[in-house]
Structure formats: structure tokens, C-alpha cells
Amino acid sequence: MNSGKFVLLFFLLPFVTVEAGFFDFLERFYCRCDFDGFYDINRILSDKDDLQHFDSEELKKDLRKSLYGQHIAMKTIQKAVSCFMKDSNPTKPLVLSFHGPPGVGKSYVTKIIARNIYKKGEKSKHVHTFMTDYYFPHKDRARIYQTQLREWIHGNVSCFPHSMFIFDEINKISSELIDTIKPFLDYNPQVDGVSFNKAIFIFISNSEMNAITNLTLDFWREGRDREEIQITSRGLETQITQNIYNDEKGGFWHSSLIDQHLIDHFIPFLPLELKHVRQCVLSEMAHLNMTEDFDLADKVARDMPFFPPEEKIFAVKGCKSVRQKLALYADD
Template sequence: MQAGIYFVFLVLPTAYIFDRLFQEEEDVLLEPFDYERLKTDLKNSLYGQHIASEVVLKAVSGFMTDKRPSKPLVLSFHGGTGVGKNHVSNIIARNIYKKGENMKHVHVFMSEHHFPHKEQVETYKTQLKQWIRGNVSSFPRSMFVFDEMDKMNPGLIDVIKHYLGYYPQLDGVSFRKAIFIFLSNAGGNVINKVVLGSRRDGEEREQLQMNSRDMETNIFKDVFGDRNSGFWHSTLIDAHLIDHFIPFLPLEYRHVHQCVLAEMAALNITANDGLADRVARDMPYFPPEEKIFSVKGCKSVKQKLLHTERD
């Protein structure tokens, strides 16, 4: 009995010391979480994405203010090119970490860049396991962003899935404070159809919500129903571990115009509505007969701006 008591006496202080060390490191590296700051950042620097803003604000705020989350936060962003998926990942990072997306604990993976060779998938799986486990064990508030998820090998998706559940610990490491964000163009066509149909029916864009016209359900079906997608071949669909499927709507001229003005400010170019108008109108739009939505969203706005300014 005395030996047992002695054992507990030794272990508890050790666990306490590690908890204190993690907490002290978090205090140094993390921003004090501020709901209003994140809300303002989303409002001022994200254009045309009212649904994403609302869901991200609630999800991230709830997670960051929960001292004992039951699982990692898992968000899946869906939509076309240049609509703000990467941008929102950066907004989240800069509202959590003092160095924002440049923080060493923010890890970004692009499937075709980091995992290009199918014949090396077993090596990639081992490396990915070691990378996720190693980084979370050293800093529990780590953030992982996986771009091009629809192009990722299903075996790699299943490796990630391993760390997304409600387990108190896996191999001695708790992943409950980590954040995983998946970025994908999958579901983009469904989202575009919903927004276009709503517009043609005379509805205001801002009236659209997650459940409008079964958008969330149809995104889910589109993402996991595509037999050519890594999502379909993985077991992630059966595990129900993604907390939110978040649609990013196609951008209209007015949103691209806002992107141009923001890029001017970032480049220290004097605000010029006429120049912003020319740049925004020079972007390609769809459908061909109506030209409502930007084909590339705000992607390549910077290059277009610099080219137009020189003309």
C-alpha cells in the first residue's frame, strides 16, 4: 500500500510539471483569444462569404474557449478557385498564433507537392504519422492545413483520420487541442448551382444559409460520391469526424473589386476606384451568357493589378 502511495506521489508532480510547461509555451506563442477580433477580421478582410464567416467564427471561438475539448477541431472548406479558402486558414492562424501563418506550429501540406509519387505512398504515410504525432506531442495547439484534399491518396487521408477522434490519448499523446483544416475544390459545382439558382429566383445572396436548397447535404454527396476523389476511397466518410463542411460561394464583380482595393492597400498603391474597376472587369466571369461570377475568384488579382497599372 505504501509503495502505491509513493508511486502516485512521484507521478502526479511530473504530469503537473509537463502541463505547466505546455501552458507556459502556449502563453508565449498564442494570442489571447478574442472573439470580437476574429469577428472583425473576418468582416473586414473576407469578401462575399457570409456563411463561411458565421460558421468559422462560431466553430473556432467555441473550440478556443473550451479548456477541455473532447476532440480536435476539424473543418472542411469547399468551393472554387480563389474564393478565400486559404485566406480564411490564414485569418484563423493570425487570430490564434502571435506569428500567424508564419508560426512554426502551422503546418501546410499540398497533396500534389508534398505527396507526388503514388509508388511512395507507404513512405509518405509513415512520414505523415511521425510529423503529426511529433508536432502535437511537442505543442498540443498545432494546426494542420491540407490543401487539395480531393486529390490526396486515400491511404494518407486515413492516416489523418486516425488523429481526429475522441480519444483521450493515442500512443501517449492527446490530439484534442489540435486543429485540422481541409481545403478542396470538391463541391464547388454544387455550390455554384445553388447560388446561381437562388439569384435567378430573385433571392438576395445574403439570404443563403447552410441548409438553403439542401446545400450542405448536396456538398456532402458530391464530395464523397465522386469515385475519382481521395475522399470517396478513404474511410473518413464513415467516421463522421469532420465538424463542419463549409461552403465558399462564387465571387461576383463587387467582391473582386473589393479584393483589388485590398491588394492596392497591401502594395501601397493609392486607392483608385477607376483602376480597381478596370482590373475587376478584366477578370473572366461565368456563366457565359450572364457573366455573374468570377471564374478565378480573386486569384491572380495581384498580377492583373500590376499589369493594368503599368499600362
């Protein structure tokens, strides 16, 4: 490590306390490119082989095969990711924000994206997922988290420009922490000598699930087809943007990311119906090498809780717990 990095390290030390985890911070600083140890230039260069040839049609097929009941997300993600990956000189990173109820595919679709970009898919060392409760548990340590987050993202992108960063439960992160990464998402040729324009940032949140669910329920009650719902239907995307911007408890409260229009797409994920849960059960059967059984799939799906109480249209947990529920019937 050159002297410049040591100077930066000791400049940052006053912001770090033993209580906050000095050794944890030290490890993050030294291992920005690899959790396993110090910089290894040979490994860094060989890791570039993890970026596979991107095929837009393969991504479309994968989304259609693996994502259930999410026509808006499927169409938007396919076009956004494809255009970005085909651009040899993008002017900014790709920034997506997923919103909707739990269990509807928001986290799962990040795996689909990853396996169409990296040979190792979600297991690639260039796919970084930040779980709010685990990585940023203490609100009083926001300043330390800001320093760590900036260094971690900057270091990884400097090693691998096509890195992917996923922030799960963004509604639980402080807006100050999120705004820390604003320079990385902006139209900047470089930040501290590094270009971030080939990176991908994805935010995942259960926020606005009520607005999305209510719109979907309105379409159902009006006898309209679910696929008629579009991202612009009744100002859905605008409503999502305005609501999260004004939510004092959310990560995007008065965020500069929204002010400066740095999030490329706010993507709603709709609540799942019985037919979608049934598809999830069949998928789990295949994953567990079980014989495909449509009657059993229907039985498991119907055993899941649904709402509203009168109509029982949407799965309360989406496809979460489907595997656990299937296990109860596996030996029947």
C-alpha cells in the same frame, strides 16, 4: 534521443527505400518538432509563447474586414473556432473542410484563423500546410507517406498541443492516406500517449464547386439575395458530404472520417461576383501602398473573366491574379 525512439526508428526502416528518400524520411523523423534540427527543449518551451490570447470579437472583425462574399464561411468559421478555442478541455480536435471554386478565399481564411491564434500567424512553426503535389506526389509510395504523416503529426502535437494542420487540394490525396490520421481526429483522450484534442485540422478542396456554383446561380436567377443562401439551403451540406464520399477520385472516397462523422463542418465557399473582385482589387492597392482609386479598381475587376457566358455573373478565377492584373494598370 532515448533508446525507445531508436527502436521505433529501426522498426520503421524496412518500410523506407532509397528511392523514396531515406534521408528525407530521417530528417522528418528527427525533426518532428522543427525542420531546422534536432529536438531543442528550450526552443520548444519558448515556442509556447507563440499562442496568443484568443479574442472571438477580433476574429469576427478580421473575417468581416478581410473575407469577401462568404457570409456562410464567415459565420460558421467564427462560431466554430471561437467555441473551440474557448473550450479548455475539448473532446476532439476541430476539423473543418472547405469546398468551392478557386480564388474565393479558402486558403486565405486559414491565414485569418492563424493570425488570430498565433502571434506569428501563418509564419508560426506550429502551422503546417501540406500541399498534395509537393508532399505526396507518388501514389505508389502511399505506405511510406502514411508512416511519415503519422509520425510528423504525432511529433508536432506532442511538442505543441495547439498545432494546426492544413491539407490543401485534399481531392488529390488518396483516401488511404487521409484515413491514416483518423485516430488523431477521433474522440480519443490520447493516441500513443498524446492528446490531439486541442489541435486544428483543415481540409481544402475545389471539389463540389459545380454544386455550390449552380445553387448560387439559381438564387441569382430567382432574384433572391445572395445572403439568403445558407449551409442547409436545398440540402447543400448533405449534398457536399454525399458527393465527396462517393467520388472515387477524391480523398474522401468511402473515408472513415465521413463514416464516423469526424469532420465537424463542411463549409461551402460561394463564387465571387464583380463587387467582390472589386473589393479584392482595393485590398491589393492598400497592400501595395497605392492610392485608393475606385475607378481603377472597377476597371481592373471588369477586366477579369466572368461566367456564365450569357450573364457573366461570377469571376472565373475569383480573386486569383488580381495583383498581376492590377500591375498592368499601375503606371497608367
